[in-house]
Amino acid sequence: MNLLFITGFDLLLAIVSTSLQFGFAYRNDLPRVQKFSFPDLVITGQRTSAHCTAVSGTPPMNFKWLKDGQIIKPVQKYSIRSGADYSILFIEHVDLTTSGNYTCELTSSVGVDKYTTVLEVKEPPKWIKEPKDLYISAGENISIECSAAGYPVPNVTWMKLSGYKDGPEEVKGQQQIRGKSILLKKHTGIEDAGFYICVADNGISKIQTNGIILSISGKM
Numbered sequence: 001m002n003l004l005f006i007t008g009f010d011l012l013l014a015i016v017s018t019s020l021q022f023g024f025a026y027r028n029d030l031p032r033v034q035k036f037s038f039p040d041l042v043i044t045g046q047r048t049s050a051h052c053t054a055v056s057g058t059p060p061m062n063f064k065w066l067k068d069g070q071i072i073k074p075v076q077k078y079s080i081r082s083g084a085d086y087s088i089l090f091i092e093h094v095d096l097t098t099s100g101n102y103t104c105e106l107t108s109s110v111g112v113d114k115y116t117t118v119l120e121v122k123e124p125p126k127w128i129k130e131p132k133d134l135y136i137s138a139g140e141n142i143s144i145e146c147s148a149a150g151y152p153v154p155n156v157t158w159m160k161l162s163g164y165k166d167g168p169e170e171v172k173g174q175q176q177i178r179g180k181s182i183l184l185k186k187h188t189g190i191e192d193a194g195f196y197i198c199v200a201d202n203g204i205s206k207i208q209t210n211g212i213i214l215s216i217s218g219k220m
Contacts, residue, residue: 031057031106033115038102043204044123047092052104052115054085059108063087066103094121096151124205125150129180131198131212138218139187146198146209147180154202156181161195161211168197190216 034053042048054061063082065072074080077092091098099121105114129147136142148154158181159168175182185192193216198209 029058030111031061031108031113033104033106033113035115037117038119042094042119042121044095044121046094048094049088049090050102052087054106057106057108058110059084061106061108064105065089066105068100096121096123122204123151125154125200125202125207130209133213135215136188138189138216141186142183142188144183145180148200149179150202152202153179154200156198156200158183159197159199188216192216
């Protein structure tokens with residue numbers, strides 16, 4: 001009776017052990033993608049890449065790249081280089097439309113795994129509307145717009161070179177809106193005349209206009 005009990009117990013242990021080993025081996029056979037990302041700063045006009053690696057899985061395995069859920073084909077600015085356990089996505093001449101969610105999908109005969117990362121392309125500021133010299137009479141009102149594009153959207157600021165002081169000073173009374181600034185002055189006086197510049201800054205780069213001359217004739 002004891003012999004039968006021991007034999008049955010040993011058999012149970014053997015079954016459990018085999019099941020655990022099989023389960024462990026099966027987990028190792030499942031394809032698994034290592035987390036990856038694009039560089040922190042990618043600027044329009046540059047090239048970039050993402051490296052997708054299989055940390056487990058039984059060959060043969062197949063890699064697939066997707067952008068916003070759509071399969072990426074190796075044409076135009078996209079190219080793909082893959083090996084047995086890796087795949088690299090290369091992107092040439094990135095622009096703002098290149099931003100999006102990129103997924104590496106790994107498939108084998110026993111399963112599928114995938115990982116998604118975000119590419120956010122930045123763009124330095126560039127001028128959309130630059131101001132020109134203005135010649136007016138004292139007492140007139142002025143409204144001069146200066147606007148720029150970029151990503152993130154730049155802050156645009158009017159500055160004035162003031163006499164003997166070091167560097168330009170921010171102009172009071174300007175109306176700053178998303179991506180632009182309007183220099184507003186009512187009943188201008190001789191003291192408003194001078195050399196003005198416009199500065200655009202979005203944290204990626206800073207640019208400034210060549211500057212304009214505001215010439216005011218007459219007296220108030």
